[in-house]
Amino acid sequence: MLAVVFGGCKPGKPSAGREEMVLNQRLEANIQTLDPADVGDTSSDGVCREFCESLYAYDYLKRPHQVVPELAAAMPDISEDGRIYRIGVKQGVYFHDDPCFAGGKGRQLTAHDFVYAFKRLANVRVQSKNWYIFDGRVVGLDDFRNYTKTCEKDKVDYSRPVEGLYAEDDFTLVIKLHRPWPQLIFWLAFLPTAPMAREAVDYYGPDIILHPVGTGPFVLKQWHRGVYLEAVRNPAYREVYYPSEGAPGDAEAGLLRDAGRRLPFIDRVFWRVVVEDQPRWLLLMRGDIDINSIPKDNFGQAVSVVNDLTDEMKRRGMKMQLFDEPSTFWLGMNMSDPVLGSNKPLRYAINYAIDRQRFIEIIQSGKGRLAYGFVPPAMTSYDEGLKDWSPSRFDLQKARAYLKEAEKIHGGPIPKLRLAIGRTGTAQKQTLQFLSRCLTEIGLQIETELYDWPAFLEKLRTSDNQLYFSGWMADYPDAESFLGTFYGPNAPWPNSSNFHNSEFDAVYEQVSVMPDSPRRTELYRKAERIVIEEMPCAFVYHRVGYIIYHDWLDNLKADPYKAEAIGYGQLRYYKVNTQKRTNYRNNVEMKN
Amino acid sequence: MTDRTPTTENSNEPVKGRSLWADGIRRLRKRKLAMVCFAVVMMYFMLAGLIYLNEVLDWKITLFDWRQAVGPSYQKPWVGYEWTPEGQTAPQRDWVFFGTDFLGQSTWRKMIYASKTSITVALFASIISILIGVPMGAVAGYFRGWVDDTIVWLYTTVGTIPGIVLIMAFAVVLRAQTFFGAELKGITAVYVAMGLTSWVGICRLIRGEIIKRKESEYVLAARALGCSNRRIIFKHLLPNVFHVIIIDFSLRFVHFIHAEVILSFLGLGEADKPSWGAMIDAARTELARNVWWEMAAATVAIFVVSLALNIFGDALRDCLDPKLRTD
Numbered sequence: 045m046l047a048v049v050f051g052g053c054k055p056g057k058p059s060a061g062r063e064e065m066v067l068n069q070r071l072e073a074n075i076q077t078l079d080p081a082d083v084g085d086t087s088s089d090g091v092c093r094e095f096c097e098s099l100y101a102y103d104y105l106k107r108p109h110q111v112v113p114e115l116a117a118a119m120p121d122i123s124e125d126g127r128i129y130r131i132g133v134k135q136g137v138y139f140h141d142d143p144c145f146a147g148g149k150g151r152q153l154t155a156h157d158f159v160y161a162f163k164r165l166a167n168v169r170v171q172s173k174n175w176y177i178f179d180g181r182v183v184g185l186d187d188f189r190n191y192t193k194t195c196e197k198d199k200v201d202y203s204r205p206v207e208g209l210y211a212e213d214d215f216t217l218v219i220k221l222h223r224p225w226p227q228l229i230f231w232l233a234f235l236p237t238a239p240m241a242r243e244a245v246d247y248y249g250p251d252i253i254l255h256p257v258g259t260g261p262f263v264l265k266q267w268h269r270g271v272y273l274e275a276v277r278n279p280a281y282r283e284v285y286y287p288s289e290g291a292p293g294d295a296e297a298g299l300l301r302d303a304g305r306r307l308p309f310i311d312r313v314f315w316r317v318v319v320e321d322q323p324r325w326l327l328l329m330r331g332d333i334d335i336n337s338i339p340k341d342n343f344g345q346a347v348s349v350v351n352d353l354t355d356e357m358k359r360r361g362m363k364m365q366l367f368d369e370p371s372t373f374w375l376g377m378n379m380s381d382p383v384l385g386s387n388k389p390l391r392y393a394i395n396y397a398i399d400r401q402r403f404i405e406i407i408q409s410g411k412g413r414l415a416y417g418f419v420p421p422a423m424t425s426y427d428e429g430l431k432d433w434s435p436s437r438f439d440l441q442k443a444r445a446y447l448k449e450a451e452k453i454h455g456g457p458i459p460k461l462r463l464a465i466g467r468t469g470t471a472q473k474q475t476l477q478f479l480s481r482c483l484t485e486i487g488l489q490i491e492t493e494l495y496d497w498p499a500f501l502e503k504l505r506t507s508d509n510q511l512y513f514s515g516w517m518a519d520y521p522d523a524e525s526f527l528g529t530f531y532g533p534n535a536p537w538p539n540s541s542n543f544h545n546s547e548f549d550a551v552y553e554q555v556s557v558m559p560d561s562p563r564r565t566e567l568y569r570k571a572e573r574i575v576i577e578e579m580p581c582a583f584v585y586h587r588v589g590y591i592i593y594h595d596w597l598d599n600l601k602a603d604p605y606k607a608e609a610i611g612y613g614q615l616r617y618y619k620v621n622t623q624k625r626t627n628y629r630n631n632v633e634m635k636n
Numbered sequence: 637m638t639d640r641t642p643t644t645e646n647s648n649e650p651v652k653g654r655s656l657w658a659d660g661i662r663r664l665r666k667r668k669l670a671m672v673c674f675a676v677v678m679m680y681f682m683l684a685g686l687i688y689l690n691e692v693l694d695w696k697i698t699l700f701d702w703r704q705a706v707g708p709s710y711q712k713p714w715v716g717y718e719w720t721p722e723g724q725t726a727p728q729r730d731w732v733f734f735g736t737d738f739l740g741q742s743t744w745r746k747m748i749y750a751s752k753t754s755i756t757v758a759l760f761a762s763i764i765s766i767l768i769g770v771p772m773g774a775v776a777g778y779f780r781g782w783v784d785d786t787i788v789w790l791y792t793t794v795g796t797i798p799g800i801v802l803i804m805a806f807a808v809v810l811r812a813q814t815f816f817g818a819e820l821k822g823i824t825a826v827y828v829a830m831g832l833t834s835w836v837g838i839c840r841l842i843r844g845e846i847i848k849r850k851e852s853e854y855v856l857a858a859r860a861l862g863c864s865n866r867r868i869i870f871k872h873l874l875p876n877v878f879h880v881i882i883i884d885f886s887l888r889f890v891h892f893i894h895a896e897v898i899l900s901f902l903g904l905g906e907a908d909k910p911s912w913g914a915m916i917d918a919a920r921t922e923l924a925r926n927v928w929w930e931m932a933a934a935t936v937a938i939f940v941v942s943l944a945l946n947i948f949g950d951a952l953r954d955c956l957d958p959k960l961r962t963d
Contacts, residue, residue: 321921341921406709406738468903470921473914474738480908481703481739485722492908496808 065620067597069315069610070324070333074270078256080238081165084173089235090610091315094275095140096238096258097613099131099158099217100229102521104617105290105299105601108424109521111229114613115153115239115259117215120232126224126559131232133158133215138280142257144247150280153259155211157239162209163202164240167192174236181228183208183220202242224557230520261308261616273315277308286599286617299601308616309599315610328592329360331628334620335593335600335609338364340471343409346592351410353592361595361628365602368422369589372415372526373515374581375463375479380535380542381510383459388579390450390458394511395436395582396443397486398479404585407475412585417572418516418526420586422604425523425565427572434576436583443486460489463511466500475513504540514540521605522560523568527552530575541580548574596624656879656956663955670951676944683748684755702749702910705740706732710922713743713929735929737918746910747933753900753911754941757827758892762885764831769838770881774869776839777846787843791836802833803895807904823906826899830892838884845877879956886949890942897938912938 073087080096083089101114113119117132139150162182165172166189178185184207192200208220221228231237244257256264261284262275288303302309316332318324321339328336338346346364348354353364375398379385404412416434419426430436451457463480465472476492483490490511495503503509516538518525528534531552532544551571558564576583589607593600598619606612654662664670690697698704708719713735720727734744776787794802806829849855850873858868899905900913912934919931 341923341925344925470918473903473918476908477739484703490908494903496903 063622064311065309065622066312066314067310067615067618067620068333069313069615070327070336071273071315071317071610072319072324072337072608074317074319075267075273075315077253078264078267079253080235080240080256080258081161081170081172081174082253083235086608087610090606090608090612091273092256093235093260093613094262094313094611094615095256095260095264096235097260098233098235098238099133100233101613102233102603102605103287104614105287105294107291109605111233114233116232120229126226126557127221129217129219129221129228130212131155131217131219133217134282135215137259137282139241139244139259140257140263140278141280142244142255144241144244144255144257150257151241151243153239154214155217156214157241158217158237159206159209159211160202160242161238161240163188163206164245165236167200169195169197169200172236174234177231177234177236181221181225182206183222185209224559226557226559227520227522227524230522233520260613262310262313270317272317275313275315277311281308284616290601294601299599302599302617302619309619310615313611313615328594330632331594331625334597334625335591337608338590338592340409343411343590347410347590357592361624362592363595363597363600364590364592365600366588366590367602367604367607368413368420369587369604369607370420370422370518370521371515371587372418372420372583373513373585373587374415374418374583376509376512376514376541376581377579378507378509378512378540378542379544379580380507383454383461384510385542387450387453389446389453391579391582392435393443393446393450393486394483394488395579396439396446397482397488398582398584399438399482400584401438403478407471407478408585408587411588411590413588415583415585417576418529418581418583419523419568419572420518422586423518423521423523425568427569429569430572430576433573435579436576440486447486447488458488460491461510462491462493463513464493464495464500464503464509465513466495466497468494468496472513479513501537505537507536507540507542509540512540518605523572524556527555527568527571530571530580543575543578543580545574545578594625594628596621596628660879660952660956664951667951667955670948673944673948673951676940677948680751680755680941680944684752687749687752699745700749702741702745704742704745705736706730706742706745707736707740709736709738709740710925710927711736711740734933735927737930738922743915743930743933746915746930747912747937750910750912750915750934751937751941753823753906753909754893754896754938757823757830757896757905758889760827761830761834761892761895762888764828765835765888766838766881766885768831769835770842770874772835773839773842773844774846774874777843778850778865778869778873780847784843787839791839794833795836795840799834800895800898803829803899804902804904806830806833807899823896823911826896826905827892829899830895834888834892834895837888838881841880841884842877845880846873849873849876883949883953883956886945886952890945890949893938893941893945897934 071087071091073085075088075091076085077083077088078092078095080092083092097114099114099116100111103110103112115134115137117134121130122128133153133155137153139145139153141148141150145151162178162185164170165175165178166185168189169192175189180186188204188206191204210218212218238258241257244255245252248255254267261278261281263278265274265276267273284307286302286305286307288300290300294300318327321341324333324336325339325342327333346354346357351366353362375394377384377391377394384390400414404410404414413421416430416436417427463476465476473494476494480490480492504512516526516529529538530543530548531539532549535542535544548571551567551574555564555567555571589602589604591602591609598621599617600609602609603614606614687700689695690700705722707717707730711717711732713733714731716729716731718727718729732742732744734742734747737743737746772787776784807825810825810829855868855872858872896905896911897913897916900911901917905911905913915930915934919927919934923931
């Protein structure tokens, strides 16, 4: 049946009279929901973003990332004290045509749809996973949340006023904050803050998770859960054009060839759910999907030692992009543990014992960069000076010397330490074995613990751990996201190392309300050095992302914040040369 | 008093009576294949025992030091290579019997070490299941009535749940639980989970045997002499059904080895020591890069012990069960 659905897709007759442009995407996990308020996983987020838009988005081409208006008419008008945001909403934007609207025609978007969507996030009865975004931030919204606790389901009065969230007129949204929050602009580019048509929620009820009624460039046609999802171009999509400016090198890479042309180019998108790596890789090789990440075990087949495509991949006409992900992975040490917390030399010994280069080579198949601190190179506030200053490096002699010192402080040999990791896959087992081997090399005794993800999180949240391997991936292009993981009051989660340092906390409190400036970057770097100096974590690596795709796919620019390239509102820029794809498939069939 | 020892027809020499066990072992010895299999099983047990002793007494036997890097990552079996061991500067030539894994550790040594994990799990799980199943089956079969009804209801209920699913559920629940101050983790949780969930078969078997034998003359005699129920069950009945326990033990052992492999494969087994299941799990993804030797090593080890135990278990049943005797 799948062969008929995907392999046998006959080109339709799109509005422009050209051959239908079909994009064959893939998903590595099932989609849980298509309700923006409920989205909490990457698959749902990536796909739903094609149907629903937010006030802001990131420029498709420019690097470092720049926030640009999407449904907002312009950048927000922010009061001098940084507490009041006045945001104009674009006029002439319409929701998808849907039976929930009168006559089945999508109605115009207004600021009231944002007010409703944000209040819906606050509604306890909706059980949104994304309330944390506004928790304690917007004046009166927490009171509204408390009010919803007293209501029965479906009896919440959304017309109840909230002091800090209202529509000044049909096209002006006002948000008042308790205190300055410079990161709000990034959250307004997040899917959960997308506008919601109340008619859709009332019409579909609990089934709203199956019916994304947004303003995006694609409309959901069919969704067979766990198998595939099909979307078609939104015929009523407003006029949006391909950007005419990009980052240096974009023009040479051919990414500006379509500058000024109306979007989207694609007529139809299929997302196939293929959970296992190998079948997904084979589908890519057959040309049945257009794009994929590179599975660990096919890395050698795809990428040569000089980080280029192998001859085989070049023969197939594949293309590859690699990029620094905004992520850092580390070996955390629980500072509230009596053995580790009071013994800084022990933490240094552990830090120096980890052979990071070998870790990246063996466990990550070379897909990583050495970490000297927690801010990744993908961020503008990355501190190049750390490379020379940071003690975050492999040095067995120093490790052994520090261990001797640590034993003196402890008053004898260090007892066996527990090293935990979340998830029970092969990569996690190998990570544990590798780290355990590094630490036993200097004379420490290690007991490894493999937990499923919920059990691991529970261990972190209850501080029932000693050593643990974990990491953090930034949600937005601001190092504040990382700093929060070491802020004292955030212990034990997300500050799972239970790091408490009054100097760091003071700097964090200062920078968290500061708008972007050189002074803020300077303070970020100061805060990072305080953490490295105390060593609550041994920073190991920053992940490097790889994306591989066929040469019939044009205009793809890898985005480190959307590493899987499954959608995230970027498919409108993609273009497919269907003739090239047909030729490739014919060649594959002839060889078979 | 006359000598009541039986004699043969042609001579007056007394003929020694043979016990069930002596007779069984005599018959078993005649089966060459079964004896070979028994030797193989014993070899696995001895390996497991030696590994234990090596760890406890710190003998530092190289063959059991699976942690030592013996070459570069994913080195092919039987192919010579040049490498520089950690802490040395000069390269040296070497070769390795069953290849190396991602850390350059010997697959051969891991395969051998993993026998300890599997034998330990299977042995303790068998003992736990027997300790639960045998007394419950004996009590149910002997007393009948409401005691029997309750136990039959219990094992029927437990028996309706698919075995491996039940073991997995128990293994997940038991992991990281603390009992009497000791935390259950790694293989301990695995064999406790297996033991607690796999007593149904032996319980049912023993119950049937006891029901069959409780009206035997020797039981009636013991009862007439005033023996207590406990003495009748444990001193008279159970020794007479012990061969059933032994046969069941040998066949159940294979099942437990397989279950351990499955649990390790699913990430519920030993985290920091080799096991055949963990080796297969690791090899599953390595096969794509033509690293077949870890999968092959674990599979061969499981195949040999499973086959040996099955053949030996079948032979044991044939020899000890009077109804199945063919010679």
